[in-house]
Amino acid sequence: MKNMSLRYALLGLLGEQPYTGYELKQRFQMKMVHFWNAHHTQIYRELNKMEQEGLVTAEIVKQDENPDKKVYTLQEKGKSVLTTWLLNKEVSPPKIKDEMLLRVSLFQFIPEEEAIGFLQESKAHHEQVLNHITMWKEETYNEEVMEERIGEYLTTEYGLLYMKNWITWCDWAIEKLEKRQEKK
Amino acid sequence: MKNMSLRYALLGLLGEQPYTGYELKQRFQMKMVHFWNAHHTQIYRELNKMEQEGLVTAEIVKQDENPDKKVYTLQEKGKSVLTTWLLNKEVSPPKIKDEMLLRVSLFQFIPEEEAIGFLQESKAHHEQVLNHITMWKEETYNEEVMEERIGEYLTTEYGLLYMKNWITWCDWAIEKLEKRQEKK
DNA sequence: AGCTTCATGTAAAAAGTTACATGATTGC
DNA sequence: GCAATCATGTAACTTTTTACATGAAGCT
Structure with missing residues (x-):
């Protein structure tokens, strides 16, 4: 059985508002430092997978000064996947490597x-x-x-x-x- | 660059006294629950590797009631690898997935x-x-x-x-x- | 009859990390 | 001139987890 907590973390953040992969990485650093972390390459990979599975949609936004960005928006399917997980009773203990x-x-x-x-x-x-x-x-x-x-x-x-x-x-x-x- | 913290954790435990893989797993659970964890398959694999590299030696002990066990003993080489790491200044922040x-x-x-x-x-x-x-x-x-x-x-x-x-x-x-x- | 303890592993999959790549702009 | 910020990714590698396997003894 897969765990996929990173996926839920991303879906949760996207439940707030649409974000780019880059912004999601920053969100992790800002408000989850003390209980989660993810490498940017991991985030981009997971976002791609979720797009393919229809949990989120992506839109490319052109910028003048900076490189193009890809904004991800949470879809109904993604939201229901998230709430199903949230209401699921089984809880796994923290995984700490300090x-x-x-x-x-x-x-x-x-x-x-x-x-x-x-x-x-x-x-x-x-x-x-x-x-x-x-x-x-x-x-x-x-x-x-x-x-x-x-x-x-x-x-x-x-x-x-x-x-x-x-x-x-x-x-x-x-x-x-x-x-x-x-x-x- | 490899990280190999599991290796150092195991060497540290073996610094106390010789242990089997099974016992090492229990040690993790007993005294490191709140800052480390490792699966038994991971421990056995790492012990094998360390034996091949000469950091530890293994001895098979026959038991009457229970299956044979493999007791690992820390060698000088392993101890020096451990202290080198311990005295190394760079410290990485905790990796928590809660x-x-x-x-x-x-x-x-x-x-x-x-x-x-x-x-x-x-x-x-x-x-x-x-x-x-x-x-x-x-x-x-x-x-x-x-x-x-x-x-x-x-x-x-x-x-x-x-x-x-x-x-x-x-x-x-x-x-x-x-x-x-x-x-x- | 089924669970836990003892005891060690293999094989495969999933998750996470590192190295590398690109390229403009802004600040020291 | 060098580092940081913005922005996204591929490929290779390491680490961790899961599923499966074996088999006896003791407990409920």
């Missing part, structure tokens, strides 16, 4: 100062993403949008909590390692 | 009661994982193990925080949706 945490879990193999430096870097990374989401939230949500796109608002708040949580944990872990160092 | 959050972000397409039901289920799922990690922590860590396997302890604490954070967010989100329902 290389930073993998490395942290192997700290016993490297010197303490390397470990601390690594945590500081990871912290900086998560702080950046936190800023990114905070900015996105500020420029996107008002009462109206929150009512209309409630799901998106909920996951944005999740992203904020997730990043803050990471940073808090990171501070705690750095402190733990520093105390260990002092003992020696 | 289908639950994807669905939440698309709540505008389904009725509110479905959304609430879905959040309750997801909450239950994360509560289960929280219990799982809590049990793992209790039966594994004492002062001694915490000193020896500091990295693992740090990531276990992270897992706990991650799950608690999810649950807190879930309660908040359910409340948000319930209030919206009342208004109508």
Whole structure:
């Protein structure tokens, strides 16, 4: 059985309004950083497939300054495929590959100062993403949008909590390692 | 350029003590649920490759009651490959595919009661994982193990925080949706 | 009678990544 | 001069998942 979550993610974004592949990639980066990601080549491929299957239609738009673009519009068939999936009860657990945490879990193999430096870097990374989401939230949500796109608002708040949580944990872990160092 | 993080994860686990592929799969489930996962077929294939490359050695152990098993032992070459990777500065951001959050972000397409039901289920799922990690922590860590396997302890604490954070967010989100329902 | 645990795999398909390609415009 | 933004893609490759296979022991 195929999974095809990327397909549903794209259909969901197109449920908002028509977009190009390029814009869809940006949407992923803007509001889904903390729970999804897709490479642009993957997005273009999937959009082509969906067009062939009649879930979306494409229209080429000519531009003066920039190269032509291909705007995809959600069709009825695509929308029904999406809602069927959304109402489907089975839920699969998150698939996470966090290389930073993998490395942290192997700290016993490297010197303490390397470990601390690594945590500081990871912290900086998560702080950046936190800023990114905070900015996105500020420029996107008002009462109206929150009512209309409630799901998106909920996951944005999740992203904020997730990043803050990471940073808090990171501070705690750095402190733990520093105390260990002092003992020696 | 190849990524091969699975390889490093396996080498890291084998750094602890020799294991079979089957046991390695269980280790993943036990202590890495919240930041890594790998299918058993993937693990067996990678172990074979690493044996051929001389990073690990394998020994077949006969058992009376159960089928034969193949115990893998980390070699010097494997250990140096691992530490080289661990000390390498470049860090890649986490790759997360969270289908639950994807669905939440698309709540505008389904009725509110479905959304609430879905959040309750997801909450239950994360509560289960929280219990799982809590049990793992209790039966594994004492002062001694915490000193020896500091990295693992740090990531276990992270897992706990991650799950608690999810649950807190879930309660908040359910409340948000319930209030919206009342208004109508 | 059917499910789980133990234990290891092959083959094929699907999903995701990397390298490369094109080409104009704008900013440092 | 070099990098980034806009915009879309192909081909090759790597990684992950699924379906299938084997077979005994113990539990419900």
